[in-house]
Amino acid sequence: MTLELIIPEIGKSTKVKDLIISILIDYPYQTLTQIHRTIKRKYGINTSFQAVIKATKILIEHNVIINNNKKYTINIDWIQINKEFFDKLYDENIRKNKKKMKILQSNNVTVYKVNNLFELDKLWWDLLVNWAAKEKYNKLHVWKGQHMWWLMPRIQTEESLREVFSKYKIKTYQIIENNTFLDKLAKDYYIGKKEHIKIISEKKDLDEEISVFGDIILRFKRPKIIKDKIKEIYKNKNIDLKKIIDLFSLEKDIELTVIKDKDIATNMINNIISKFK
Numbered sequence: 001m002t003l004e005l006i007i008p009e010i011g012k013s014t015k016v017k018d019l020i021i022s023i024l025i026d027y028p029y030q031t032l033t034q035i036h037r038t039i040k041r042k043y044g045i046n047t048s049f050q051a052v053i054k055a056t057k058i059l060i061e062h063n064v065i066i067n068n069n070k071k072y073t074i075n076i077d078w079i080q081i082n083k084e085f086f087d088k089l090y091d092e093n094i095r096k097n098k099k100k101m102k103i104l105q106s107n108n109v110t111v112y113k114v115n116n117l118f119e120l121d122k123l124w125w126d127l128l129v130n131w132a133a134k135e136k137y138n139k140l141h142v143w144k145g146q147h148m149w150w151l152m153p154r155i156q157t158e159e160s161l162r163e164v165f166s167k168y169k170i171k172t173y174q175i176i177e178n179n180t181f182l183d184k185l186a187k188d189y190y191i192g193k194k195e196h197i198k199i200i201s202e203k204k205d206l207d208e209e210i211s212v213f214g215d216i217i218l219r220f221k222r223p224k225i226i227k228d229k230i231k232e233i234y235k236n237k238n239i240d241l242k243k244i245i246d247l248f249s250l251e252k253d254i255e256l257t258v259i260k261d262k263d264i265a266t267n268m269i270n271n272i273i274s275k276f277k
Contacts (some may be wrong), residue, residue, distance in 0.1 A: 013044055014043075016052060017055040020039075020055055021065070023035055028073040031071055035052055035072065056072060081184040084203070098178055104252045109145060112255070115251050117226065119254075120220065120254050122258040125157060127216070128141070129164050135168070139171060141170055141171070142174065143173075143210065144173075144175040144177065145175075145208070146178050146230075147178055147182070147234055152182075152239065152244045166255075172190075176201075177197045177201060178234070179199050182233075183199060187199055208221045210268065212272075213265075215266075216259070217259060218256060230247065
């Protein structure tokens with residue numbers, strides 16, 4: 001059976017099918033009654049139970065969701081086919097055959113240079129997935145930064161990463177250093193995934209992020225023009241998809257530094273986890 005590409009309007013649509021997808025992203029394995037109640041309670045939309053049944057049937061027919069003993073959840077195959085479609089679309093129309101530049105500085109430090117935020121997120125995703133599949137002992141991943149910018153255009157990719165982490169029993173601790181409306185939505189998303197996340201607003205105007213897993217430390221700092229555009233987007237409660245896509249495809253060199261040092265990584269992991277005690 002062919003999987004059809006369906007792109008929901010997450011965050012602003014009042015269409016029942018889009019609301020169902022939004023709910024199941026945050027709360028997997030819901031009954032029709034639970035979905036109906038959540039639409040009324042969370043979104044304040046007085047839709048009928050019959051409308052929920054009709055929209056659910058359409059989503060099942062298009063393989064977007066699946067029915068498991070009368071409990072509904074997102075179809076992982078749908079997430080994957082969306083990811084593959086957008087990766088291919090990006091590779092063919094945005095990347096324009098540009099390759100990541102890798103500059104090996106020493107045995108313990110590698111610097112990658114990518115062209116935009118799409119490439120940064122894709123490289124980061126690859127590093128995390130490869131590590132998760134191989135890690136046998138230290139199954140912890142921590143992150144700290146200003147905004148969870150990758151959620152806006154690549155929610156399906158993040159869903160697939162959560163599946164990988166669940167499969168390999170990876171635990172994640174994340175700290176958001178800002179407290180805007182969109183930061184709170186990001187926090188709610190990960191709480192829905194039953195992950196450890198906190199907002200600790202330190203009122204810093206920094207744009208460096210760290211992602212630490214195993215004995216690997218990732219550090220990246222975006223150019224000022226990208227930093228300013230992200231800041232502008234996060235000032236608003238409404239998500240402007242055109243601005244977001246333009247931002248993520250904006251051609252500007254970004255360096256991702258990969259440091260391999262077990263002692264430093266362990267200290268950084270322990271430091272972030274200590275914030276949750």
